[in-house]
Amino acid sequence: GDMKMWGGRFAEKTAASVEAFTCSVHFDCRLYRHDIAGSRAHARMLARQGLISDEECRLILGGLDEIEGEIERGEFVFRPELEDIHMNIEKALAERIGPAGEKLHTARSRNDQVNLDFRLYLREECDRLDGLLAELQRSLVTQARRWRQTVMPGYTHLQRAQPVLVAHHLLAYFEMFKRDRQRLADCRRRINVLPLGAAALAGTGLPIDREYVAELLDFPQVSANSLDTVADRDFVIEFASAAALIQVHLSRLAEELVLWTSEEFAFVELPDAFCTGSSIMPQKKNPDVPELIRGKSGRVVGHLMALLTLLKGLPLAYNRDLQEDKEPIFDTVDTVSASLALAAELMAGLNFREEKLAAALRRGCMTATDLADYLVRKQVPFRQAHAIVGRAVAYALEQGRDVAELSLVELKRFAECIEEDVFAVLSVEGSVNSRNSLGGTGGARVDEALAQAESEI
Numbered sequence: 001g002d003m004k005m006w007g008g009r010f011a012e013k014t015a016a017s018v019e020a021f022t023c024s025v026h027f028d029c030r031l032y033r034h035d036i037a038g039s040r041a042h043a044r045m046l047a048r049q050g051l052i053s054d055e056e057c058r059l060i061l062g063g064l065d066e067i068e069g070e071i072e073r074g075e076f077v078f079r080p081e082l083e084d085i086h087m088n089i090e091k092a093l094a095e096r097i098g099p100a101g102e103k104l105h106t107a108r109s110r111n112d113q114v115n116l117d118f119r120l121y122l123r124e125e126c127d128r129l130d131g132l133l134a135e136l137q138r139s140l141v142t143q144a145r146r147w148r149q150t151v152m153p154g155y156t157h158l159q160r161a162q163p164v165l166v167a168h169h170l171l172a173y174f175e176m177f178k179r180d181r182q183r184l185a186d187c188r189r190r191i192n193v194l195p196l197g198a199a200a201l202a203g204t205g206l207p208i209d210r211e212y213v214a215e216l217l218d219f220p221q222v223s224a225n226s227l228d229t230v231a232d233r234d235f236v237i238e239f240a241s242a243a244a245l246i247q248v249h250l251s252r253l254a255e256e257l258v259l260w261t262s263e264e265f266a267f268v269e270l271p272d273a274f275c276t277g278s279s280i281m282p283q284k285k286n287p288d289v290p291e292l293i294r295g296k297s298g299r300v301v302g303h304l305m306a307l308l309t310l311l312k313g314l315p316l317a318y319n320r321d322l323q324e325d326k327e328p329i330f331d332t333v334d335t336v337s338a339s340l341a342l343a344a345e346l347m348a349g350l351n352f353r354e355e356k357l358a359a360a361l362r363r364g365c366m367t368a369t370d371l372a373d374y375l376v377r378k379q380v381p382f383r384q385a386h387a388i389v390g391r392a393v394a395y396a397l398e399q400g401r402d403v404a405e406l407s408l409v410e411l412k413r414f415a416e417c418i419e420e421d422v423f424a425v426l427s428v429e430g431s432v433n434s435r436n437s438l439g440g441t442g443g444a445r446v447d448e449a450l451a452q453a454e455s456e457i
């Protein structure tokens with residue numbers, strides 16, 4: 001055996017190719033703080049249970065502090081031949097403090113240890129992502145307040161449909177990100193269960209106290225089944241899924257910014273600081289940031305698929321395959337964090353082009369539904385009203401006009417009951433302000449929604 005911590009039963013040195021293939025410390029070193037926090041709690045429990053002495057515990061805690069400081073200062077030398085972060089730290093501890101360090105792994109396996117580290121890590125990341133989501137919500141609400149009076153075309157099938165308040169559109173994203181925060185909070189509840197003490201797979205015969213460790217590490221719950229505990233990566237997949245949905249929401253928002261900045265829409269202007277130019281076309285101002293946010297959804301969704309596929313054929317309990325859960329998650333965290341931060345900055349700097357929005361609203365017969373609803377109020381059955389307005393729209397479009405531009409005489413040709421008061425509902429403002437059903441775009445409803453959103457953030 002060589003220096004391997006598990007070298008006892010081996011007659012041959014590990015092949016270099018195998019060391020390179022199985023090594024994970026170049027990425028799982030990201031878990032060093034969590035690994036050390038877990039070891040501190042484990043050592044304190046071992047001492048309390050009389051499995052190590054108080055002096056040994058003191059040495060372990062001191063050694064772990066030093067190692068943590070070295071890693072933070074970039075002085076720690078990670079050794080790939082020690083495979084992963086867990087054994088790098090444990091070995092460094094033993095080298096530093098001697099036999100006491102060799103007692104740290106009592107009643108513990110890397111199988112429950114790595115599960116613990118990942119839960120501690122993801123618990124933090126849930127909180128951090130929640131903060132980034134809140135920041136993005138704040139910039140959406142600020143903009144919704146700023147553009148509260150501005151109306152824009154609302155779309156279905158990407159065809160002009162009905163006028164809506166810009167604020168209503170922005171608050172639609174507020175709601176999506178609110179649900180994303182709820183999903184993270186829900187996922188965090190299942191992350192927040194202590195796995196340590198499951199040991200390799202079957203628990204341990206040594207007199208450990210899992211509840212005490214849970215208390216030290218602030219876990220409200222201890223896992224129930226040791227086999228399930230070391231095999232469980234549900235919490236990883238739930239996190240990846242919540243993160244993928246966040247990125248998909250960001251991608252939809254980004255897609256709208258890309259559309260809206262095009263000359264064909266010209267609804268918004270992005271700050272120069274958030275755009276890039278072309279190496280050949282001097283006139284270009286490209287929306288690369290939203291494009292990249294949209295594009296990065298590919299990798300985040302891919303990571304979720306990778307994790308689901310990773311798990312699907314695994315028998316109980318721990319399998320080394322599970323080491324493959326780290327990189328997809330680290331990249332997910334990095335990608336979603338950066339995208340959220342950029343989206344918040346981008347939304348804060350967004351300017352709507354009111355004259356372009358107003359011009360767009362003059363075309364597309366967007367108040368046709370309002371005309372049908374007007375007829376309904378005059379006792380015309382809705383299906384008949386729909387057909388009548390359809391004929392009026394066809395007539396207006398034939399002449400290159402909007403249905404709101406027809407005269408009373410012209411409108412009366414389609415339905416005798418139409419009177420002068422029709423023009424109040426045919427205007428864009430009249431249309432928006434009438435839509436005061438719960439959750440609608442009516443000014444009164446949007447004011448309530450804005451006040452509600454502002455109270456939540």
Ligand code: ARG
Pocket residue numbers: 024028084110111114318320322323324
């Ligand atoms: N590096 C491993 C992982 O990430 C730690 C657990 C290894 N356990 C084992 N029995 N080889 O999954």
